[in-house]
Amino acid sequence: LCVDLTKYLENQTFRFDYAFDETSTNEMVYRFTARPLVETIFERGMATCFAYGQTGSGKTHTMGGDFTGKNQDCSKGVYALAARDVFLMLKKQNYRKLELQVYATFFEIYSGKVFDLLNRKSKLRVLEDGKQQVQVVGLSEREVKCTEDVLKLIEAGNSCRTSGQTSANAHSSRSHAVFQIILRKKGKMHGKFSLIDLAGNERGADTSSADRQTRLEGAEINKSLLALKECIRALGRNKPHTPFRASKLTQVLRDSFIGENSRTCMIATISPGMSSCENTLNTLRYANRVKEFGISPSDIPFQQGGGSRSDLSPTYLEYDDFPPSPTRVKELTVDQNGSGDGRANILVPSQLDALEAQWGLGSSPQRDDLKLLCEQNEEEVSPQLFTFHEAVSQMVEMEEQVVEDHRAIFQESIRWLADEKVLLEMTEEVDYDVDAYSTQLESILDQKIEILAELRDKVKAFRSALQEEEHASKQINPKRPRAI
16 A cells, blocks of 8 residues: 655646637637638648547547547538638638639548548558658549538548557547648649647557557657657747658648748647546646747737637637746666666667668668657657667668568569460470570579569568567656656
């Protein structure tokens, strides 16, 4: 039995722009969060609104709509409410003459991979073009004429979104869902509104889970939420470099954060239960740090009709940045062999370096941004956790290469079969050219041996990376209260 004899409680104060209780409707929340951003996309801007919090605190309810049992009324979520106002704005005289067309996309980011929720959950690639613009290759973009069209897309996308069990929650959203409303003028992008339902933030313990898939999911969610926070803070402080490439989430949202006419809003959802106290504090701390980003709320046009802020809410609070939380001492996991010398039991860097050299990975923009991300959050990311993230990133890179090479060899094998069929048909002739047959067959076999041997070596190295990831996961201190 352990009794806490502390004579005082630790109190923390947070101040945000608005606070909503359990009686607030989605319409009210939308009015003071995402609605002011709608006009931004008509003024050639980029708007972003994302919901952050633990599973069960109301993120999907707020963004997607009210639930009645397992059924969701998509017409009452922020997605649909934003779409409704977009179509209302299109009818205004000053925007009607622009002849804008409205399109929508819906995709999810799951375990570091992007899937199209409007195209049978097909896997997509995220690449940078020559102008350093991020492109989600193959993402389906549907034209919508009215709010009802948008509701159909939302229902179709939500029906195939990934969810699953974590060590912290039995019904956790395991993916970030990104719904985008895009305005186009003669095919060219005019503005974009990204509405994001983030994965549950109670995933911290999953980085030490015994199941690899759960570990990888937790690691990617952990990293992407940390990267999102750091990108917003870096932009608000006008830093020369922002670590967009540290995660797929920030990579695909890159154009939503850059530029003078970009607006971002965060909805933090918390649960009032005592059992959720730690997750609630994590959410409030995260929101408070994101709040350090940049512009004053008075710069955002809050009412299309030109009304003042006081007309909308008497409880409005100006931004008030708090001093950073006291730096915590970095925790190191003591070697479990009982040596007691206090040294951290960390994956030896040379093991990762050897894999880098074998694959020719070396330094890459993605890994450089990951390193920068962890360096900027040394008090929040232990050395073991950084090593684990590095091992996961390296493993994911290897996985992509192995799968890509395997697919290429499969396509090449079809050509080999056709060539071999021609050779076998040649042998059925009475006086076929034996020299030509043997020469061509040897050439095909040499190609096969060379390519398959190279793939085999990569698969062996990939399996080594899997072992390194598992080893790194066991070094993470399970007692760390949070990763961000």
